Amino acid sequence: MKKILLSALLVFSLHAEIVDRIVATVDNQPITSYEIAKVSKEMNLQPNQALNYLIDQKILQEQIKKQGITVDDYDLENAMEKIAKQNGMSLFEFKNVLEQRGEYQKFKKALKEKLLKDKLFAQIVNTNLKITPQDIKNYYQTHKDEFKTFKTVQVTKYVANNPEILKKLQQNTLLNLPNVSMKAEVYSPEDLPKNLLFLFQQTKVGQFTPIINQGTHFITYYISRKDGEEYLPLSSVQNIIAQKIAQQRREQILKEYFSKLKNRADIKIFNN
Known part of the structure; x- marks a missing residue:
C-alpha cells in the first residue's frame, strides 16, 4: 500500500544550492534531489511535477524488469x-x-x-485489449464516411533519388528539374495497396502527397482528379478498423493499468 510520509507538497528552489539527498523511494528504489533538479531543468517542470515523473519512471522500470523485457x-x-x-x-x-x-x-x-x-x-495493451467482430462492424457502420473512396483517381507520379528535389517540385511544378522521372497513371481502389489508397483519399485534388521514402529513391504523387464514389467493403478494412479501435483504447488501458500499479506501490516521500 502506498505510504505518504509528507502531507505538504515538496517545494525547493532550483536556483538555490541543492544538497543531494533521498527525497522519496518507490518500492525501496531511491529518488534524489539531484535527479529531481536535473529532470526539472531538462523537461522544464516544476519540482513536484519532476518528482511525479520520476515516480512513474521507477514504476515503469520495475515493470520492464519484472516482465523480462529486453532490447x-x-x-x-x-x-x-x-x-x-x-x-x-x-x-x-x-x-x-x-x-x-x-x-x-x-x-x-x-x-x-x-x-x-x-x-x-504493447504487451500491456495486447494482454488487456479485446476487440470483437461486432466492435469492428459497429465502428464501420458509425464511421462509414471514413471508408468512402473514389472509383478512379488520376495522378502524376514523380520519382527522384533526393527528397530535396521533390520538395522544390512541390513548390513549383513548372520547374524543369534534372534526375526526376514522371508518369501519369490512373488507378482504381483495387489496384492500390491500402496505405497508398488511404494516402490518395486524404490528399485533395490539385495537391501533392507527402514524399514517400522507398529506401533507394523517393516518390510523390500529384492528384489530378478523382471520379466516382463508392464505399470500401468491410472485409477489406477490418484490420484498419481494428487498429483504429486499438489506438482509441490504448491510452485508457495504459492509464488504468499504471493507476493500479501506482496505488499498489510502496511510495515514501520524506521531509526536507
Missing part, C-alpha cells in the same frame, strides 16, 4: 535504420552525423529506453 543491439540497429531512412540517410550516415555532434551514446541510450517502454506498453 538488444539488433533491435537498436533496426530502429536506428528506420529513423535514418525517415531522414533520407543511410544508417552509416546517420550514425556519423550523431558522432560528429557528440550525441551518439546519448541518442542510443534514449532510443533503448523508448524501445523498452514501447515493448512494455
Whole structure:
C-alpha cells in the first residue's frame, strides 16, 4: 500500500544550492534531489511535477524488469535504420552525423529506453485489449464516411533519388528539374495497396502527397482528379478498423493499468 510520509507538497528552489539527498523511494528504489533538479531543468517542470515523473519512471522500470523485457543491439540497429531512412540517410550516415555532434551514446541510450517502454506498453495493451467482430462492424457502420473512396483517381507520379528535389517540385511544378522521372497513371481502389489508397483519399485534388521514402529513391504523387464514389467493403478494412479501435483504447488501458500499479506501490516521500 502506498505510504505518504509528507502531507505538504515538496517545494525547493532550483536556483538555490541543492544538497543531494533521498527525497522519496518507490518500492525501496531511491529518488534524489539531484535527479529531481536535473529532470526539472531538462523537461522544464516544476519540482513536484519532476518528482511525479520520476515516480512513474521507477514504476515503469520495475515493470520492464519484472516482465523480462529486453532490447538488444539488433533491435537498436533496426530502429536506428528506420529513423535514418525517415531522414533520407543511410544508417552509416546517420550514425556519423550523431558522432560528429557528440550525441551518439546519448541518442542510443534514449532510443533503448523508448524501445523498452514501447515493448512494455504493447504487451500491456495486447494482454488487456479485446476487440470483437461486432466492435469492428459497429465502428464501420458509425464511421462509414471514413471508408468512402473514389472509383478512379488520376495522378502524376514523380520519382527522384533526393527528397530535396521533390520538395522544390512541390513548390513549383513548372520547374524543369534534372534526375526526376514522371508518369501519369490512373488507378482504381483495387489496384492500390491500402496505405497508398488511404494516402490518395486524404490528399485533395490539385495537391501533392507527402514524399514517400522507398529506401533507394523517393516518390510523390500529384492528384489530378478523382471520379466516382463508392464505399470500401468491410472485409477489406477490418484490420484498419481494428487498429483504429486499438489506438482509441490504448491510452485508457495504459492509464488504468499504471493507476493500479501506482496505488499498489510502496511510495515514501520524506521531509526536507
